[in-house]
Amino acid sequence: MKSASDIALQQLESHIVRIPTRKPQKLAISTETGDTLFLIQSGVYLVRAKWCDGRHQILLLLYPGDCMRSAAIPPLERVEIAAASEAGEIWRLRWSAALRLFDGDPNVARHTTDRLAEQTARLAIHNAIIAGLTGDERVAALMMELALRTGKETPRGIEFDMPLSRTDIAEYLALNADTVSRILSRMRSSGLVTPLARCRYICGSVEALARECPIGPAIRRMHEPASSLTLAV
């Protein structure tokens, strides 16, 4: 069964640039390049901003199905989309081409617009996380996000990859890499998450994680697979 968006995307074939990526690969987003739409096909990506004085910051995580419009990126010095997963694929097309498609197919326009609205909501909730939660609560929120978005159910809990290094986590959660390391040590010893391998964790109970952070329910609604925000087209 083909969904409307599949059909619409076929019409775009000629305009889409398919970009397979490996782990540290980066796509630059500059204002000069012109307005661009990115469609995440597989893998996790980081939207990272770099400042004048060499400081970095991760604004947003992108998951499969997400859309990202470069005009929605603030005019910071340098912004890039960095591949966090070992392998992934991202599609790129000019916003003007997307607009032409939208004119012809309102359903695709709606789907994309709704996805972009979801990005906005994710930014807002991430704002709330950074602004209002303690370090431990922020890390718990990130674990929930990754477990719900990319995890797989197993008899022992939800298993998921952690594609972010300590530095990445710190840049995403507005913490220090040393502090992140300390917090993860505490989470390990309290049994909230258990490392299975390098960059792979298992979480016995997402409920326990949710109890660790005051906006747990909102994070669940935002990232849970069958969420009302994941619009069927």
Place this chain on the structure above:
Amino acid sequence: MKSASDIALQQLESHIVRIPTRKPQKLAISTETGDTLFLIQSGVYLVRAKWCDGRHQILLLLYPGDCMRSAAIPPLERVEIAAASEAGEIWRLRWSAALRLFDGDPNVARHTTDRLAEQTARLAIHNAIIAGLTGDERVAALMMELALRTGKETPRGIEFDMPLSRTDIAEYLALNADTVSRILSRMRSSGLVTPLARCRYICGSVEALARECPIGPAIRRMHEPASSLTLAV
């Protein structure tokens, strides 16, 4: 001369609810109400989220010309749009009605979509401000934002209203009201801004403010009146 968006908005007359507001007035945004589009006509508004434990937080400031789609608001407990200016006007229409209009007039669709993308960029830059700047730098960023968005040039500098209370500022910048008060005292004594009256300031040099915060140039590009992001329709 009528702009395209003016003409398009005329077609919407029958669907728009015009809401004049006074200072502490609040418009509730709930997921049950359905997807809604808000158009700021005049005044400054706060998008405020309330958490379970009674804590508040201001996610975003809205200025005249801004659009806000309720689907772009995260599923937090309670979210509301609060009037910050003494008087203002905000228009409300259902997203479904907006979509019908978009189908008929691609220009309005583009204008609205671009405005919503600008909101996303504003959220992202606010993220960067909260995540990476010190308290003093954050307040400087807020002053720049208000001065550039709502200020008027005078021989002595830019004059602007401060529609936010100390508590509001604290909720917006992820600080404590006491800390905000201390920072404002320092800014007064260093002459970066000078109070003219209750809730009214004059800033002698926006450049001096920009020097106080590492992402000053980005804030300028984001909020300056003739910015490339303010799209002419």
Place this chain on the structure above:
DNA sequence: CGTAGATTTGAGTTCTGTCAAATTTTGTGG
């Protein structure tokens, strides 16, 4: 003029950042 609310300021505490050293992990070549 008096009261309620907002703001300012001080003193002490806590969380997180900074710096440095130890330890683990990863990648490379023999």
Place this chain on the structure above:
DNA sequence: CCACAAAATTTGACAGAACTCAAATCTACG
């Protein structure tokens, strides 16, 4: 498969920025 170097992570000790609590002061408004 092992040894080695480079990078990432962990952990400790200390410092600093911001929070909490409390009291004093100011402002708006009836």
